Amino acid sequence: MKIYKYDTYDKMSKAAADIVAKQLKEKPDSVICFPSGDSPTGMLTHLVDCANSGKIDLSQCFFVGLDEWVGMDQNDFGSCKHYLHANFFSKLNIAPDHITLFDAKADDLEAECEKMNAFIKSKGGLDMMIVGIGMNGHLGLNEPGTPFDLYAHLSELDPLTVEVGQKYFQQETELTHGITLGLKHLQEAKIPVLIASGIKKAPIIHEALQGLVSTEVPASILQNIKPAIILLDEDAGSELEHGA
Template sequence: MKIKIYDTNDEMSKAAADLVVQQLQEKPDSVICFPSGESPTGMLRYLVQYAHEGTADLSRCYIVGLDEWVGMDESNHGSCKHYLHTNFFNHLDIDPERVVMFNAKADDLEAECERINNFISSKGGLDIMMVGVGMNGHLGLNEPGTDWDLYAHVSDLDPITVQVGQKYFQEETALTKGITLGLKHLQEAKQPILIAAGTKKAGIIADSLQGHISVDVPATILQTLPHARILLDKFAASELERAS
């Protein structure tokens, strides 16, 4: 893995957006996975700006949503779909047929996982899989203890995820399961990219990037991926023993 540290969240976000633009220039029909949450907001803002300026052409790429809370859709303000629509899709002229996201209200969630798996496979895999990291080291909703060989799957949410996840909702919300791309997708992605900012992420970043490799901290899988890119601001990187 290659770690790059920036002075500010804004610089880190711009660098992440620039990686997407570079990928699109090289392959306009790239398949790109975006996460939701606090970490990608700045990056998405830059991509919207680039699209309006004509610097980035998103018209031919395919966008895959990383995950979703089971039982929710874009009408839930704390949902991943609502986040991506509010911060990204609503500001762009993107063909809905090129956006693939989990239907977390589907009657058959296993079939929904297969639908997403098959779509990614049919396009030759993910060109970029962008992820943030949870306070328990989860990537997407791959919770502690998740098998690293899984593709898309339904997960039981870790108590820390349930607790931290409340910040996305206007009132306390019952969260029990998630549906998510798997860590096998991350391993197979041509560019796995982790973005993280802020002092609150410093501890888990240090554990993930320099701690013992274990399924108990899913983000430690990044240590096994030589082609992974890690983009951090200096605050998220503040507990790393060394910068590379």
């Protein structure tokens, strides 16, 4: 794992976008997983600008969504699908068959997990998997206690995830379960990337990256993933011990 800290959120976001751009130049048909949330917005904005100015070509790339709240789809403000379409897909001319997102309204969610696993496997795995980190150390919706060896799966949401998740919605919303790529996907991704910003993330970043590796802090698995790249703004990395 390599940790990089940047003075500002924008510099961190540009660095994340540059990593994606470099990957696309080396392999135009890369399979890349994007998260939703606050941290990736700047990265997606930079990528949209680069694509629309002709600096990068996204037409051959395959995009995979990291997770979704069960029971929601693109029409639900606050859903992961809504976020990715609003901040990325709607601003670009990407073929629909190059976008694979969880159907969290599917009648058979277990089958939906298997479908996602099969798609990723058929493409030879994820070339890049970008994740944020939750206040409880979750990656995607891999909540505390989640085994490290799972692929896509259903997840019962941790109370802190339910509480913090309300910020994405315009009114209080019942959240109970999620559907998510697993930590096994992260371990097998050719380039695993964590992005985090803001002073609120500083304590969990310290615990995840310099504490004990434990399923109680899912993000701690990153310590065991040699190619992992950690991108932090100054605030998020402010509690890391000297030398990180």
